Amino acid sequence: MAGAIGGYRTARFTPMAKRAMDIAIAATALLLAAPFFLVVSLMVRMDGGPAFYAHPRVGRFGTIFGCLKFRSMVVDSQARLEALLAADPAARAEWDATRKLKNDPRITRIGHFLRATSLDELPQLINVLRGEMAIVGPRPVTLTELDQYYGAAAAHYLTVRPGITGLWQVSGRSETSYDQRVALDVAYVSQPSLLADMRILLKTPVAVLSRRGAH
Numbered sequence: 001m002a003g004a005i006g007g008y009r010t011a012r013f014t015p016m017a018k019r020a021m022d023i024a025i026a027a028t029a030l031l032l033a034a035p036f037f038l039v040v041s042l043m044v045r046m047d048g049g050p051a052f053y054a055h056p057r058v059g060r061f062g063t064i065f066g067c068l069k070f071r072s073m074v075v076d077s078q079a080r081l082e083a084l085l086a087a088d089p090a091a092r093a094e095w096d097a098t099r100k101l102k103n104d105p106r107i108t109r110i111g112h113f114l115r116a117t118s119l120d121e122l123p124q125l126i127n128v129l130r131g132e133m134a135i136v137g138p139r140p141v142t143l144t145e146l147d148q149y150y151g152a153a154a155a156h157y158l159t160v161r162p163g164i165t166g167l168w169q170v171s172g173r174s175e176t177s178y179d180q181r182v183a184l185d186v187a188y189v190s191q192p193s194l195l196a197d198m199r200i201l202l203k204t205p206v207a208v209l210s211r212r213g214a215h
Contacts, residue, residue: 017194018134018192018194018197019131019134021135021194021197022128022134022135023128023129025128025135026125026126026128026129026135027129029122029125030125030126030129033122033125036122037122037123040070040110040114040119041070043110044070044071044072044108044110047074047075047108048075049071049074049075050071051070051071052068052069052070052071052123053068053069053070053071053072053073054066054067054068054069055067055069055142056142056143057140057141057142057162058140058141058142058143058146058157058158058162059132059133059140059161059162060158060159060160060161060162061158061159062158063132064143065127065130065132065133067124067127067132067133067140067162068123068124068126068127069120069121069123069124070114070119070120070122070123071108071111072107072108072110072111072112072114072115072120073104073106073107073108073111074106074107074108077106080105080106081095081106084101084105097177097178098177098178099145099178117208118169118208121164124164125164128164131161132161133161133162133163133164134160134161134162134163134164135163135164135165135197135201136163136164136165136166136196136197136200136201137160137161137162137163137164137166137188138157138160138162138163138166138168138184138185138188138189139162139163139166139168139169139181139185140162140163141157141162149178149179149182150182153182153183153185153186156185156186156189156190157185157189159189160189160192165200165201165204166184166185166188166200167184167185167187167188167200168181168184168185169200169204169207170200170203170204170206170207171184
């Protein structure tokens with residue numbers, strides 16, 4: 001049976017084939033990126049904090065896992081966020097709508113570069129090898145986001161592994177509303193295919209280089 005994502009007819013493929021492709025891509029990418037990992041880790045640690053940050057996210061079947069990133073924020077980022085949201089109604093409204101801030105005071109100097117280029121997400125290749133994430137899939141969300149924004153769509157999200165890239169990442173990222181983000185997740189999960197994954201992978205470098213919706 002075939003489906004359609006973004007107007008394209010697509011052939012379905014098995015979870016086993018997708019998993020095999022994920023492992024091959026992640027292992028190869030980690031090997032090639034090893035020198036970069038070392039350099040960035042040293043630069044991030046210059047402020048005295050850890051190089052990596054594991055944020056609790058919801059995975060397949062509701063399993064909570066630590067979604068790995070290069071740390072791009074100050075060490076006391078949560079306290080700073082709470083203080084900002086309490087003092088700035090506009091920031092609170094922006095955070096409630098998108099779970100992001102365009103002018104986020106918590107982000108470090110190197111963090112701005114890592115986020116703008118999406119390089120902060122490279123450690124998620126380790127999550128892929130662990131079986132916690134896929135190369136392509138829905139954006140990994142927190143339990144609060146899943147409960148607050150997904151509603152009945154949560155059933156779709158929980159059937160697959162979240163991805164390093166996906167429809168959201170190549171469709172404007174933070175320029176999309178949260179309702180649009182959820183709709184993209186449902187569209188992806190409803191019509192899985194190798195062709196759809198390949199199209200998303202090919203579009204990802206363009207989306208990253210254009211920096212559209214990146215912050």
